[in-house]
Amino acid sequence: MQSLLPVFYLSILLALLSVAAVAIFRQIFKTRKVENALTRLQNKLKNEKGNAQEYYELASIYLDKKLYSQSIPVFQRAVKAAEEETEENVALIYNGLGFAYFAQEQFDLAIRNYKEALKRDPGYVTAMNNLGHAYEKKKLTSQALQTYDEALKIEPNNSISKRRAESLRRRLVPSS
Structure with missing residues (x-):
């Protein structure tokens, strides 16, 4: 029995190391894929004009890397390209642009872009939630609550809207 104990501990250690190795390799491959896409898009868009999707993808990578100020001009080029191409998913681009401004605490610009996203796609619940959050940061509580309630009308089970509206x-109503 005592001779099995070291084998048992080594087996557990080996299993933990295997799980850690798999997680590390997955992260490496994911990072490598993103870096390859970043390099490819930067090189392509530096040398030639891209389409709205390519600009959006590059700007989204910048957002993921928390390079907000670099993402803004790329999102703006994506908007311009989308309007030239009569792209239908312009709301996504405006939402991303709003998020980049929000992350830099430029809440008025974020609100303007979230509203533009909602003008393009009135049922875009993610943009509504982002707009509500921007209103909260500006201490515009009633507008934030109204925005979350509108989102809940479209998507009644939206957990973000529910949680923020309840909060x-x-x-607003102090407990007695």
Whole structure:
């Protein structure tokens, strides 16, 4: 029995190391894929004009890397390209642009872009949630609550809208 104990511990250690190795390799491949896409898009868009999708993809990579100020001009080029191409998913681009401004605490510009996204796609719940959050940061509680309620009309089970609306209601109505 005692001779099995070291084997058992080594087996557990080996299993843990295997799981860690798999996780590390997955992360390496994921990072490598993103870096390859970044390099490919940067090189392509430096040398020639791209389409809205390519600009959007590059700007989204910048957002993921928290390079917000670099993402803004790329999102703006994506908007311009989308309008030239009569792209239908312009709301996604405006939402991304709003997020880049929001991350830099430029809430008025974020709000303007979220509203533009909603003008292009009135049922875009993610943009509504982002707009509500920007209103909250600007201390515009009633507008934030109204925006979350509109999102809940479209998507009643949206957990973000539910949670934020409930939180705002608790703040507005003091408990007795």
